[in-house]
Amino acid sequence: MFYLGQKAAQAIDVDLMSKYGYSIDQLMELAGLSVAESIAAEYQAGRVLLCIGPGNNGGDGLVAARHLVQYGFHASLFYPVQPSKDLYKALLRQCEAFKIPLVQDLKTSIDSSDLIVDALFGFSFKGSPRAPFDKVIETLRNTNKPIASVDIPSGWDVETGDPQSAGFCPDMLVSLTAPKQCASGFKGRFHYLGGRFVPPEMASTLGIPEYPGTSNCIRLA
């Protein structure tokens, strides 16, 4: 399998939308669904806290939250920076319809959760996390609760990963579309792939394995 660098990941996203005609709503729905399915495959339906970032990675997390509730999980959202974009507002409204509460205090909420979902930053992230996300990542580094990261462990560099071990290593990583280069440094228990929307030509170029049956995710390691 091909591990994607940042530019390749960005180019694939552009192709999915402009060449193959997907809307962001469709891609995000299938991505978030696959994150929820991966989680449900490995963890008991318990209390899950989803940490939501301000971009598309956060959007995937909002979709995953809704599906997790449908699978019997008790979800809550920590969503410190809520962008005004209609897409995210609509996804949040859907979470409200599923009675998913927003929480304010991260530490207390982590303490009362069985699993944390890290949907803060995805493959577009570069550099060092700024406030308030620097503190959020520090808090995630200091918990012993299992963390499931969406696409990239937040704070890691999409290509070089976390060479100084300055961030956290999640228990689960759900790569979306195809794994990014940093995934080769993932040392957690469960590595999944999701986002079952890649056309055959692109799947073959990227060396994406066949999804089993009607599953929306594959366990890679």
Next chain:
Amino acid sequence: MFYLGQKAAQAIDVDLMSKYGYSIDQLMELAGLSVAESIAAEYQAGRVLLCIGPGNNGGDGLVAARHLVQYGFHASLFYPVQPSKDLYKALLRQCEAFKIPLVQDLKTSIDSSDLIVDALFGFSFKGSPRAPFDKVIETLRNTNKPIASVDIPSGWDVETGDPQSAGFCPDMLVSLTAPKQCASGFKGRFHYLGGRFVPPEMASTLGIPEYPGTSNCIRLA
């Protein structure tokens, strides 16, 4: 379970979008996914011909076609009236990316298929089918190949069904969101429910049963 009349079904669609914030892209993706999952649960992955109508039922069929290819089916599309709306053009482009051919001759294509998907008309349909769909429905009535209908057997009245037995009775019916009144007259082998996006409050009002695990469909009968 509550069987919906036409007005109730329309009101629910409005609520899903305006009150709960879903986009048509999201609803159609999850609906089409559930149709494909239902089909894969009951039929061997073979040659499937999808008959696509000019509205949202056809859109669900285009999404289902793409997922069926991912499940190993050989899909083709009979799509006699292709609307110019961007949504449908994009869904068709996605099918092209999955190498799903468009066919012109319905009878020949039925003969070389194992299963027909009827995604012609949904719950908004009223009255008698007009050309060219009158002939399409007549052709479907005269085949002995199994037919899987999306939401409503096309040509049936959403409420009264097919009291004069003028149309066809599909082998499978996949009701979306909740069954419509005509579904009580369905005599085929497999009745499924799909469209796993209904918020708990609405699900409880409609008496929608719990979906099992991470499945996107339920077998009702």
